[in-house]
Amino acid sequence: MLRRIRNTFLLVALLVGVTSAGMGLHPSSARAYHTYEKRLLNTTAYSLHRRRVRLGLMQLSYGILDQLQVTTYTMPWILGAIFQDVAPNIELKSTLYDRRKLALSVSVGFLTGAIKQPDDTKIRYFLVPVSAAASVRINSDISTHFGARYTAVDGDTDTQPNGTAVEGALIVDFLQLWGMFEWRLSRVVAFTFTLRWVPYVSNVVLNGTLNTGNPTVGAQIEGDLSNLRNAFAIIPGFVFSWDRANLRVGVGYSDFFVEGFYVVVPGDVLGDVAVEFDVFVRF
Amino acid sequence: MSRLPALTLLALALPLDSCAPSLPTAPDLSPVLQAYAMPTAVVDGTIMAEFAEEIAEAAEEIENSELLDEILDLLVQVQQDLEASTAKACNGGANDGNACTNDAGCPDGTCVTTGDLVLSATCSGGENDGDACDVGDVTACPNGTCGGGVVLPSPTGAVNVSYVCPGWDERQFDEDYDDSPDPANGAIDLFLTVVHGDIGAVVWGTADECQYLVPIEGDSCDAAGCFRESYDGGIALDLGPSWVSEDISELPVTFILEGNIGFEGDDFRINQSFRVVLADESFLEILVDIGDPALSETFNYIIAADGQGIRDATGVFGCSLEERRCFDESGILFSW
Numbered sequence A: 001m002l003r004r005i006r007n008t009f010l011l012v013a014l015l016v017g018v019t020s021a022g023m024g025l026h027p028s029s030a031r032a033y034h035t036y037e038k039r040l041l042n043t044t045a046y047s048l049h050r051r052r053v054r055l056g057l058m059q060l061s062y063g064i065l066d067q068l069q070v071t072t073y074t075m076p077w078i079l080g081a082i083f084q085d086v087a088p089n090i091e092l093k094s095t096l097y098d099r100r101k102l103a104l105s106v107s108v109g110f111l112t113g114a115i116k117q118p119d120d121t122k123i124r125y126f127l128v129p130v131s132a133a134a135s136v137r138i139n140s141d142i143s144t145h146f147g148a149r150y151t152a153v154d155g156d157t158d159t160q161p162n163g164t165a166v167e168g169a170l171i172v173d174f175l176q177l178w179g180m181f182e183w184r185l186s187r188v189v190a191f192t193f194t195l196r197w198v199p200y201v202s203n204v205v206l207n208g209t210l211n212t213g214n215p216t217v218g219a220q221i222e223g224d225l226s227n228l229r230n231a232f233a234i235i236p237g238f239v240f241s242w243d244r245a246n247l248r249v250g251v252g253y254s255d256f257f258v259e260g261f262y263v264v265v266p267g268d269v270l271g272d273v274a275v276e277f278d279v280f281v282r283f
Numbered sequence B: 001m002s003r004l005p006a007l008t009l010l011a012l013a014l015p016l017d018s019c020a021p022s023l024p025t026a027p028d029l030s031p032v033l034q035a036y037a038m039p040t041a042v043v044d045g046t047i048m049a050e051f052a053e054e055i056a057e058a059a060e061e062i063e064n065s066e067l068l069d070e071i072l073d074l075l076v077q078v079q080q081d082l083e084a085s086t087a088k089a090c091n092g093g094a095n096d097g098n099a100c101t102n103d104a105g106c107p108d109g110t111c112v113t114t115g116d117l118v119l120s121a122t123c124s125g126g127e128n129d130g131d132a133c134d135v136g137d138v139t140a141c142p143n144g145t146c147g148g149g150v151v152l153p154s155p156t157g158a159v160n161v162s163y164v165c166p167g168w169d170e171r172q173f174d175e176d177y178d179d180s181p182d183p184a185n186g187a188i189d190l191f192l193t194v195v196h197g198d199i200g201a202v203v204w205g206t207a208d209e210c211q212y213l214v215p216i217e218g219d220s221c222d223a224a225g226c227f228r229e230s231y232d233g234g235i236a237l238d239l240g241p242s243w244v245s246e247d248i249s250e251l252p253v254t255f256i257l258e259g260n261i262g263f264e265g266d267d268f269r270i271n272q273s274f275r276v277v278l279a280d281e282s283f284l285e286i287l288v289d290i291g292d293p294a295l296s297e298t299f300n301y302i303i304a305a306d307g308q309g310i311r312d313a314t315g316v317f318g319c320s321l322e323e324r325r326c327f328d329e330s331g332i333l334f335s336w
Helices: A002-024 A074-082 B004-018 B030-037 B045-064 B067-084
Strands: A053-056 A059-065 A068-073 A089-099 A102-116 A122-137 A142-157 A167-184 A189-201 A204-211 A216-223 A231-241 A246-254 A256-258 A263-265 A273-282 B086-091 B110-119 B122-124 B145-147 B150-152 B156-164 B187-195 B198-215 B226-238 B252-263 B266-277 B280-289 B298-304 B307-312 B315-320 B325-328 B331-335
Touching (some): A204 B156, A216 B150, A231 A273, B030 B266, B045 B280, B045 B298, B045 B331, B067 B187, B067 B252
Antiparallel strands (some): A053 A273, A068 A089, A102 A122, A142 A167, A167 A189, A189 A231, A204 A216, A231 A246, B086 B110, B187 B198, B198 B226, B226 B252, B266 B280, B280 B298, B298 B307
16 A cells, blocks of 8 residues: 555655646746647647647647657556556547648547456556547637547456455446637636537446356346436636646536546536636647 | 548447347246146046156155255255345335445435346455445355445346256265266256346256265265165256245255166166155145147146145045055045
8 A cells, every 4th residue: 555655655756746836947948928839639639749848737649750759647557556556548640731720630549447446456457539629720819629528448357255246347438528618708718618528338248258167158248328328517717828838627517528538427416516727838 | 541441340240249148038938837736637546557657656756856846955055145136225214225234324215226236246345345245145245245246237138057066976975075076976057047137937957977975874975875866858847936035945945857777786867847845844735737739738746744635626635656546535436
């Protein structure tokens, strides 16, 4: 337990250190403020240009090419460490088209990890999110952004010596749509209004073995996840962009769309509060 | 930009990996059940002259075979496993909506099933902290709670039961017998459906040279030896609409068998539907199909402790295969 806590603290410390280093050690090259070139990256079709870096508490991104950015979310690493297995994740985002007032992007990624059970068995998961986004610059101050993300979730578990265990695979697919209105109130402050909606969630499909004795009991069962269908969130927020630091914060209503994990937490779990937050630097 | 089409293709290809598999569907037994409920033949002496011997043979094979017990024992075991893994919650009272295992945990309320299947659950707290448990097992986690794992809300699908048969080793009834499954003894593979957490009434599958012993007297072969029996062929059965909430041994179970029954070295071909009640060993209802095409003309031959009878399109009347005649309250209807 102590080792787990120590690992978690080390990871958080490393993350804060990297972000601070980005803020403190690169003052001359740190780029902020909302400008024509420096666009919001989350929930938009924009990506980092080549060799540009975004270091944040919630995500770390790097521009491989002018049209291709790689991102890793920090929470899966940190929470994964708490549960004794880090959760590697990568998302590649490419701005296919960026001309005049329109930008289009596609992205694909993966997230994998394991949740360790008290009896040392593991529930492993593998997520593949695929998304497409469009951004429309109505004028220099106002933009709108739309997108869709399809996430495929595979999971599997070990068997257990007692009880009704499961050994096999779980599958869930879901689709998320979003729209964001962005209004640049000044070069420092941008107001955002984000809507997220899940119009489709497949049933969870279990294909596995419930009992490995004699008789062996296998199952191919669908669980009903219709209560997650039509999950939504309405989140007004702000993005502050100063000389070095950037702050993204938003608090809204209904279900919580967990960035980095690509999943939705039903609103009744968190009192119908949806949150967006990140602190980051770009250089 | 040349890399972009490849990225797009990758994006489209990856989700295909998680296409959900199609679930097995139960065979439609409603024509057979309808035939039991609404027999269409009008039985007379000519018909009985043709089919009486066939009915008597089928009755003897079915009564001699303990296959039905083997199959129903399996189903009861699976039913108990699934029930033990079904989450329960308080309905009403002080703990309304909270998880429970029995009514004692629901002051002024009742503990009812939610229909959600919980697998790979573990004890949290108490003496068995961290151990695997079943959420429906009251005794699994003393001073702790059983939860976590994989929750399947309102599950629908199919369960496959694979059972390696016990074989013909007479020591299998001994307490210290090593009952490790031996595939050489044959196997039974059954499917059953789960619909919104409830187990479906139809069970189907196959037996592959399944070998088992039937004690002639008592519960072992010690007193009078055992019959060596086997079954190889298809199996389908209907447990009726209320089987989950009732004692399965009290319910009329409709079987359809098509295969070979082995009895002490002899093989009998069976292609027959019949209905039994396990608790009433003497009860047997055989569906006699005399028409072409199948099930176009049927009647039921009933064998019970208090006598035999026929249910046909005209109603129910008594019969005796041994005396070769059928009768009602007014006297003999016909003989053959």
